[in-house]
Amino acid sequence: MKRINSRKRLKIRELIYLIIGVCIFTGLLFISMKNVFWFGAYTVLCISFVIYAVYENSTLRIKNLVIESDKISSDFENMKIIFFADIQMDYFYTKNRKKIRKTVNFINQEKPDVILFGGDYINKARGTEAVFEELKLLKAEKGIYSVYGNHDYYDYKKITSRLKDLGIHILKNDSIKLVTENGSIVIAGIDDYLRGEPDVEKALGNSGGNFTVLLCHNPDYFEIMPKESKEKADIILSGHTHGGQLNLFGFAPFVPSRYGSKYRYGLKETENGRIYISSGLGGVVFPMRFMAKPEIVNLILRKKRIPDNRK
Template identity: 40%
Template sequence: MQAKKKNMKNVVLKITLYFLLLILTFLIYSHYEYKNIKIRTIEIKSKDIPEEFNGRKILYVADFQYDTIGRFNKKQLKKAINLINEQKKDIILLGGDYSTWEKYRAAFYKEAENLKIPEYGIYAIYGNHEYPNIEESTEYLKKIKYNILANSSKKVTINSQNIYIAGVEDLWHGISDAKKALEGIEKEDFAIFMTHNPDYFEEMTESQKERSDITLAAHTHGGQVTFFGKVFFAPIRHKEKYGYGMKEYGGHKIYITSGIGGSFLEMFIRFFAQPEIVIFELKKV
């Protein structure tokens, strides 16, 4: 009987040790993945791309959020900004959520001053974490000379040829209005449309999608912590459709980035949801 109890204790001890080892391995890898930002290049082909924009590169990044309730990850933010600065690009697009907590906004924007503005500008939309006090977020963005797209668009011109970049307010806390954002843009124009929350794609009309050569979204963090790439949690209604990556529905493309930062249970970790900087290379066909 004593031997049986001893064997049982040994089994329980082994199981406990294996479990702790598994957790430790998970945490070590997740911290490693979090720190290793991948550069993803995607070619966008369209007959609507003007000749002057053929081969131009547009860098897209979102969901910085290098803060938890009690910490601000200044080191990783600096690394991300330096990596963005190193990339060849003509335009930068920012998909919202620059900090998680209002108390760390100033710290983020202080570091963001080191983000070099490319020749044809930086264009930014609001994420859900730019609220509350959207006025403060707007002032910070204006101060560092970003073009804010809040149910509006901007025309980018090179030698009299144009493309358009449009964006809407956040779906949860703002008033998302694609009709207003795409006003004046024709089907034959090349236009990039940004919405922080990919669920808004469900609310866009066919006409609005036709005037957007590609929609860019964020917010999901690619699941942040997934089951080996399978997204089980994302703060959206349609996570099976818009969890991560390039999707095409009804002939209309939407790309959902995994973002570059975020946290999980107050930890700076990711599991099979690697942070990314995306570079879209335009190709006229």
């Protein structure tokens, strides 16, 4: 019941934002129509916005995310772990494909030991073949691990088959342990919150006392995740919200979350857990982003050291 009410609230809020946006747009258009100068300025502003937003969508930012824990051994401090999410392959085929190629090349140049993918390979099923044509070049010494996103359910069978063909490990309420000579970490993943059947207790069942990374496509799940699971997962990695995709200095009307901007982007730390929400690579509807640059995440694990004065 609570879920239905919050969805209704979200739709009403989006509708209000849309009405405000249309009013501002038509108002400015009407004012500018009365004066050639203002009409010209308004047109230039709109065109500039679109050009910049298309350009920003084609950029790629590298985000260094440092996570400290006393469970991390030196082997993992030196490990290169790359996380990315939300390719959203779909309508604007060639451009999106170029962007994926650029991302794959960049990741390969980094020579990662581990690659983590946070879900949403596609927007719609017509993107499946193309996205896996590009991803087949992706390499990681110790494996590629992935969860499903809500959009992946549009072509679930084919995506599952392609992931298996490429040797990408699917973590659907499951986990794996990466073991080195002097330690281990666990990588766990849950099924999508909107379209799948997430079972976080099952996913974290074998984490033991190891440092654990949990892949969780939709950050909204963090709201209802049991306290014990939040504590077991040392870092939760999410995507889905695209950093809001189109923002204006923090005003983000199109975040696909029932909690508004709360899980739009970045590292959120609470008493019981911490979650990083990546802005991902792609988006929906238009190939545009504004103040929400696409990114890949360089996950840097550091051993938490006790300060000398507390030894």
